[in-house]
Amino acid sequence: LPAIFEPARPVLQKIEAAGYEAYFVGGCVRDTILHDDIHDIDIATSAYPSEIKAIFNHTVDTGIEHGTVMILDHGTGYETTTFRTESGYQDYRRPDKVTFVRSLSEDLKRRDFTINALALREDGEVIDLFNGLTDLQKHLIRAVGDPNERFHEDALRMMRAVRFASKLNFVIDGPTLTGIKENAPLLAKIAVERIRVEFEKLMLGQKPVAGLQDFISTGLYQYCPGLADAKDVLSALLLLNHWELENEAQLWAVICIQLQLDQGEINKFLKKWKTANDLISQVKKIVPAVTAIRQRSLMPVTIFKTGAAALHDANQVAKLYGWAIPDKDLQAAYQQLPIKNSKELAVDGKMLITKAGIKPGPLMGKIIQQLTTTVINGKITNDPVALLNEAQKIMKEG
Numbered sequence: 238l239p240a241i242f243e244p245a246r247p248v249l250q251k252i253e254a255a256g257y258e259a260y261f262v263g264g265c266v267r268d269t270i271l272h273d274d275i276h277d278i279d280i281a282t283s284a285y286p287s288e289i290k291a292i293f294n295h296t297v298d299t300g301i302e303h304g305t306v307m308i309l310d311h312g313t314g315y316e317t318t319t320f321r322t323e324s325g326y327q328d329y330r331r332p333d334k335v336t337f338v339r340s341l342s343e344d345l346k347r348r349d350f351t352i353n354a355l356a357l358r359e360d361g362e363v364i365d366l367f368n369g370l371t372d373l374q375k376h377l378i379r380a381v382g383d384p385n386e387r388f389h390e391d392a393l394r395m396m397r398a399v400r401f402a403s404k405l406n407f408v409i410d411g412p413t414l415t416g417i418k419e420n421a422p423l424l425a426k427i428a429v430e431r432i433r434v435e436f437e438k439l440m441l442g443q444k445p446v447a448g449l450q451d452f453i454s455t456g457l458y459q460y461c462p463g464l465a466d467a468k469d470v471l472s473a474l475l476l477l478n479h480w481e482l483e484n485e486a487q488l489w490a491v492i493c494i495q496l497q498l499d500q501g502e503i504n505k506f507l508k509k510w511k512t513a514n515d516l517i518s519q520v521k522k523i524v525p526a527v528t529a530i531r532q533r534s535l536m537p538v539t540i541f542k543t544g545a546a547a548l549h550d551a552n553q554v555a556k557l558y559g560w561a562i563p564d565k566d567l568q569a570a571y572q573q574l575p576i577k578n579s580k581e582l583a584v585d586g587k588m589l590i591t592k593a594g595i596k597p598g599p600l601m602g603k604i605i606q607q608l609t610t611t612v613i614n615g616k617i618t619n620d621p622v623a624l625l626n627e628a629q630k631i632m633k634e635g
């Protein structure tokens with residue numbers, strides 16, 4: 238048994254001692270065999286959720302209607318899911334009815350790809366019913382069973398295939414790829430949030446170009462928000478070599494740059510993808526900053542407005558295109574800002590009222606903004622006396 242599973246071994250042993258079967262399954266088995274890092278350990282068992290809860294003192298109902306209970310053991314949580322089959326796939330979406338079963342093979346059969354359908358016993362034996370180990374060796378993503386049927390059951394699996402191509406730098410097996418091409422339009426039935434998760438994982442994977450290539454050639458992109466006509470624009474990404482994207486904001490900025498979207502269009506586009514509002518505002522800061530970096534016209538005011546995080550993101554995006562400036566130069570430029578945010582201005586509204594005789598109102602906001610800009614541009618020091626004088630000057634000039 239690989240060392241990483243040792244701490245979880247007593248959990249399987251305890252379930253088995255109670256008379257049930259239990260295995261490590263899914264991504265953790267696949268990634269361990271590939272010598273990749275694993276983030277969490279999933280367990281599949283013949284025990285029903287109530288039976289698991291009777292065996293362990295500390296459990297959390299994380300998804301009990303789907304058969305998932307989290308077992309807490311020495312501070313670690315193990316998602317433990319009862320063997321199940323899924324039926325009644327209506328609308329090409331994940332089924333709403335799951336049936337608990339007592340057989341491992343039934344459970345493995347419903348999984349998407351052979352490399353994801355491996356189970357690992359507590360004694361180290363790998364259960365491999367669909368030649369997943371061979372496919373792991375060959376670096377192949379192959380549907381369990383008939384690809385056409387499997388994509389009809391759940392169209393999201395097509396997006397999962399292309400994201401695993403990127404995540405693992407694997408090739409999609411011929412018939413599976415054909416199955417995706419033939420069923421790509423079914424993706425339109427899938428909730429955009431779920432497509433987004435897979436697309437983001439694709440863009441942040443080991444080999445985005447591999448995943449994107451399949452995403453384009455299979456036609457899946459046509460059924461994604463705002464990308465129906467984006468074949469050329471997406472294909473241009475395949476020529477880029479320096480993929481070091483670190484987060485969602487960066488990858489969405491790349492897509493928006495490719496599509497040449499302006500601020501209003503970025504908003505509309507990302508709303509269609511149902512991204513969080515925080516992400517939208519971050520992308521709207523990153524995109525113009527990338528342009529400024531590209532044109533070597535990054536002014537203190539832009540640096541100030543962009544902020545440290547978006548600035549870093551922008552340079553990371555710029556790296557992909559070969560436009561970046563050295564990170565340390567960018568950091569130095571940021572550090573040189575006399576103030577990093579408007580709260581650091583040496584005067585505030587209250588002072589402007591009491592000490593400079595400015596009345597509250599719309600002019601106030603304008604004055605504060607103008608003072609901020611003047612300080613950032615180094616035209617005046619961030620000092621209360623100087624700023625109050627300047628404020629009065631602005632007021633007189635109207």
Ligand code: ATP
Pocket residue numbers: 262263264265347348349350353354391393394397
């Ligand atoms: P990751 O490391 O990205 O989490 P993973 O393989 O663990 O990869 P999950 O989405 O966490 O992927 O799913 C866990 C397991 O559940 C998969 O390995 C697969 O066996 C099964 N699975 C997940 N989604 C589907 C699906 N849509 N259809 C069939 N099986 C699925």
Ligand code: MG
Pocket residue numbers: 263264
């Ligand atoms: Mg997982």
